[in-house]
Amino acid sequence: MTDAVTPELPPDQASSDVDETRLSREISRRRTFAIISHPDAGKTTLTEKLLLYGGAIHLAGSVKARRATRHATSDWMKLEQERGISVTSSVLQFEFMGYQLNLLDTPGHEDFSEDTYRTLVAADSAIMLLDNRRGVEERTRQLFDVCKMRRTPIFTLVNKCDRHGEDPLKLIQDVEADLGIDCYAATWPVFENDVFVGVYDRLKREVHLFERSGDRGATRADDTIVSIDDPQLIEAMGESAFDRLMTDIELLDAAGHTYEHDRVIDGSLTPVFFGSALTNFGIEPFLREFLELAPPPGPRESNLGPVAPERSDFTGFVFKIQANMDPKHRDRVAFLRIVSGHFEAGMQVVHQRTGKPMRLASPQQFMARDRVAIEDAWPGDVIGVMDRGNLRIGDTLGGDGKLEFQGIPRFAPEHFARATPADPMKRKQFDIGLRQLTEEGAAQVFFAETSAGSQPIVGAVGQLQFDVMAFRLEYEYSAPCKFEKMNHRWPRWLTGKPADVERVATGLGRMKVYDHKGHVVVLFQDQWALRRALQHETSVQFHETAP
Ligand code: G4P
Numbered sequence: 001m002t003d004a005v006t007p008e009l010p011p012d013q014a015s016s017d018v019d020e021t022r023l024s025r026e027i028s029r030r031r032t033f034a035i036i037s038h039p040d041a042g043k044t045t046l047t048e049k050l051l052l053y054g055g056a057i058h059l060a061g062s063v064k065a066r067r068a069t070r071h072a073t074s075d076w077m078k079l080e081q082e083r084g085i086s087v088t089s090s091v092l093q094f095e096f097m098g099y100q101l102n103l104l105d106t107p108g109h110e111d112f113s114e115d116t117y118r119t120l121v122a123a124d125s126a127i128m129l130l131d132n133r134r135g136v137e138e139r140t141r142q143l144f145d146v147c148k149m150r151r152t153p154i155f156t157l158v159n160k161c162d163r164h165g166e167d168p169l170k171l172i173q174d175v176e177a178d179l180g181i182d183c184y185a186a187t188w189p190v191f192e193n194d195v196f197v198g199v200y201d202r203l204k205r206e207v208h209l210f211e212r213s214g215d216r217g218a219t220r221a222d223d224t225i226v227s228i229d230d231p232q233l234i235e236a237m238g239e240s241a242f243d244r245l246m247t248d249i250e251l252l253d254a255a256g257h258t259y260e261h262d263r264v265i266d267g268s269l270t271p272v273f274f275g276s277a278l279t280n281f282g283i284e285p286f287l288r289e290f291l292e293l294a295p296p297p298g299p300r301e302s303n304l305g306p307v308a309p310e311r312s313d314f315t316g317f318v319f320k321i322q323a324n325m326d327p328k329h330r331d332r333v334a335f336l337r338i339v340s341g342h343f344e345a346g347m348q349v350v351h352q353r354t355g356k357p358m359r360l361a362s363p364q365q366f367m368a369r370d371r372v373a374i375e376d377a378w379p380g381d382v383i384g385v386m387d388r389g390n391l392r393i394g395d396t397l398g399g400d401g402k403l404e405f406q407g408i409p410r411f412a413p414e415h416f417a418r419a420t421p422a423d424p425m426k427r428k429q430f431d432i433g434l435r436q437l438t439e440e441g442a443a444q445v446f447f448a449e450t451s452a453g454s455q456p457i458v459g460a461v462g463q464l465q466f467d468v469m470a471f472r473l474e475y476e477y478s479a480p481c482k483f484e485k486m487n488h489r490w491p492r493w494l495t496g497k498p499a500d501v502e503r504v505a506t507g508l509g510r511m512k513v514y515d516h517k518g519h520v521v522v523l524f525q526d527q528w529a530l531r532r533a534l535q536h537e538t539s540v541q542f543h544e545t546a547p
Contacts, residue, residue: 020312023342023378027309030380031294032102032337034120036144037129038137042159045277046129047092047105052280053220053287054094054101091335091382099291102382106143115320115441117146118393121408122319122337122382125153125294128270132158132165136178144179150407151267154181155290161189161196162276169251172272182257184264186271187285188248192241199274199282200228200245202252203259203289207245209236210281221280265295297380300339302396303404307339309379314341314349315398317405318391321440322384332436333364333384334391339405341398343377352396352403360385360397393441412491412544413444413459416523417466420455422480433477434458438516443469446491446513446521457513458483459491488523490530493547496540504537515546 037043092103104123106116120126126147128140136144147154158171165171172183190198190207198209208223226233228249234242263269271293275282299306300317307315320335343363351358363374363383377383385391394408421430434456438445443466444459460466466483473481488511494501505512505522509529513521524530534542541547 019342020310023312024310026100026342026378027380028296029098030100030102030296030378031125031291032104032123032297032380032382033125033127033294034104034106034123035127035129036106036120036140036147036154038131038134038139041129041131041134041137041140042277043129046127046157046159046283047103049277049280049283050096050101050103050287051092051094053284054096091384093381096287097291100378100381101291102380104382116143118319118408118441120146120152121150122335123152124297124380125155127290128154128156130156130158130171130175132160132163132171132274135166135171135174141179144181148179148181148267153264153267153295154270155286155294156183156270156272157286158272158274159277161274162279162281164194168274169248172256175270175272181267182263182269183272184257184259184269185252186259186289187273187275187282188245188252189274189282190237190241190245192238196276196281197241198223198237199285200249201285201289202249205229207233207237208282208285210279212279219280220284223284261293264293297339301406302399303406304401307399307403307405309340311340312342313398313400314343314347315339315396315403315405316343317397317408318393318395319408321387321391321393332387332389332440334387334395336383336385336397338377338379338381338383340379343381343383345373345375349398350400351390352399353392354390355402358390358397362386389436389439392439413461414489415460415463415466416446416486416489416491417458417460417483418448418455418486419445419458419469420482420484422482426479429477430473430479430481433473433479436477437469437472442472444515446515448511448513457486486523488525490524490527491521492524492530492533493543493545494520494522494540495543495547500539504533504540507533507537517546519546 035043035046092105094101094103104119106119120143126143128144130136130140144154156175158168166174168185168189172185175181176183186203187199187201189196190200190209198207200207205228207226207228209226210221210223224236226236237245257269259271260269264271271289273282273286273289275286277283297309299308316336316338318334318336322333322335343360345363346359346361348357348359350356363377363385364372374383396403396405419434421427434445437443438458446457446459448455448457458466458469460469470481470483473479493515494505501520504510505520509525510533511523511525513523515521522533524533
């Protein structure tokens with residue numbers, strides 16, 4: 001099992017005889033995406049429905065049911081249960097209409113932004129899910145900004161149309177004004193006496209009229225599809241619904257943006273869909289359009305230029321590491337996004353950071369927490385490989401000539417706390433736990449020199465990360481931990497002549513610490529101290545993240 005380093009074997013040999021037609025077919029049918037939303041917009045419900053339509057589950061409701069079972073059986077999930085939050089990202093893979101979908105699930109809580117942001121790097125497109133009463137909310141906005149920075153194509157789904165919400169036109173105007181993205185209404189809600197009964201697909205010029213299933217959306221919603229030009233439509237819809245739709249269409253055609261695929265792909269125009277994840281109305285038309293319009297895996301930037309997915313040799317990068325997914329087995333899984341070539345179980349690739357060959361055995365794909373062993377995978381796929389501590393977030397695997405994929409964001413921690421083992425006898429477990437969890441990206445660790453030796457300091461982007469660390473140290477490493485919050489925050493990495501770095505780092509209102517690689521980082525006790533240093537200390541360079 002695992003990625004044992006076996007230097008005697010030549011690297012990258014398994015990928016040379018890839019069938020090019022098969023490779024391009026597999027690429028073109030893949031869609032790797034994430035859902036961005038504010039808590040409560042309906043992400044869990046939508047995920048469930050996508051799986052229902054993909055045939056991955058037979059009765060919607062089982063995702064939640066399974067989640068409840070896991071709560072009861074797994075220590076690791078206790079935190080999720082206690083806090084009512086989701087702290088892990090998982091990857092769901094399923095098929096629909098001949099497409100292979102990789103849905104990267106992102107944790108919902110805002111304190112987990114680091115992990116969420118990194119997950120977005122592995123996605124080729126995003127579904128922005130909005131509540132029809134609330135429109136764009138805080139968390140949606142934050143995640144949208146990350147997508148915008150990366151020019152990720154965004155498909156908007158306005159959810160909960162089964163209950164009365166904001167006027168659809170007003171919602172679209174708000175999205176445009178708030179996020180600075182143009183909208184194209186790709187579907188439009190059809191109301192009969194203010195009840196949501198269907199959607200009009202503007203691209204296909206078809207009206208979908210849904211039938212209530214009577215089982216609260218546990219099965220697919222049956223629909224009747226009528227062309228907008230069909231004289232029978234008035235009868236099928238009813239006169240008042242028809243009149244209202246015609247007025248809306250006229251308005252949209254006259255005042256709205258036109259569909260331009262290039263602009264969707266470069267992230268400046270978002271197709272907007274309407275539906276109800278609860279009743280399934282509008283979900284299938286959305287899914288079909290999304291699959292047709294969303295881009296397949298594309299090239300990825302590297303230090304050697306863009307790497308195209310069609311390149312025959314396997315390459316990929318690690319965007320997430322998760323330790324102890326199964327507490328019984330003390331394992332560590334590195335999640336790898338495949339960028340190019342054909343991946344085969346047991347193949348050997350170069351681990352670019354160390355330059356050593358690495359055998360990727362026992363690759364797995366994930367259906368929530370269920371794992372399935374796989375034999376092969378293609379660009380766009382996300383696979384989990386067992387890791388013994390060799391891999392880090394951002395590592396490039398495969399390729400030659402010191403290939404390094406770029407663009408995995410790093411974040412400066414905003415909160416710091418001294419970490420000490422609650423039980424001094426558990427020092428060893430504590431050190432191991434702290435190291436593994438920080439390598440995994442759960443938080444960042446720094447060290448301060450004290451008269452009693454080296455003192456670990458944990459830096460986090462959000463406060464909740466401390467609770468998660470404390471919980472995991474106790475349950476996974478049997479090393480309960482005490483965190484003592486510090487006033488010093490505002491970290492800056494310093495570079496310059498060693499004597500200058502030392503002088504600046506130890507000045508008044510500052511604290512000198514080291515990051516895990518031994519770089520000097522200075523923490524400031526307030527923003528005023530930081531500003532003063534930036535203005536006056538010109539002999540050194542200040543960096544917001546590790547240089
Ligand atoms: P999240 O993962 O984004 O946080 O949202 P989730 O799917 O858990 O949905 C949040 C709430 O919104 C749930 O209600 C869910 O049933 C409801 N919801 C989701 N989609 C729709 C929809 O299309 N229409 C309507 N009317 N409601 C929807 P809850 O009362 O919090 O939970 P539950 O008891 O219904 O499970």
